[in-house]
Amino acid sequence: TQLLEQSPQFLSIQEGENLTVYCNSSSVFSSLQWYRQEPGEGPVLLVTVVTGGEVKKLKRLTFQFGDARKDSSLHITAAQPGDTGLYLCAGAGYSTLTFGKGTMLLVSP
């Protein structure tokens, strides 16, 4: 069974701070996806990383896929209250998608 461990589980910071959340596994994935879920809504895809060592940037968000394609990180620069939400990583196998438990981020003004 493929497992994805996300850390931290919960993060509360002030506006303007930087943060990094992690997604780790002992399994190799063909790709890894990051989603953000706001209260009362479904998860929304932020990015997919495919190549080991790949780095993708989405405005203030930087996503990195580990060289061995077993782990990933999401770094947010100068967090804003609008970044508040549950961040989920999901590892893709041949025909499966395994989700982590998520990191709940709260950014206070």
Add this chain to the structure above:
Amino acid sequence: SAVISQKPSRDICQRGTSLTIQCQVDSQVTMMFWYRQQPGQSLTLIATANQGSEATYESGFVIDKFPISRPNLTFSTLTVSNLSPEDSSIYLCSVGKRGSPLHFGNGTRLTVT
């Protein structure tokens, strides 16, 4: 990307009753998936809804408890039967291909009393 409408958005049901959740997509899709999101837990795939055939259930989920319909390529329903408090959860409809990024509906928050 597909627009997915899920109804109801939330409901409170009594133990022993059933709730049917509807999922409507604005375009024809081959695969529709039903997920459960329990508090503090990861999203868990319940089943894949196949048009014209029975749904494919994941380990730990059975048709008697979670009957699914897929009458056409834009619509599916999930029924959660014989409700117990342990069924309190968010249920999510999604579309996409297995192993690929998914588009999700806004979910149905079910509370069983």
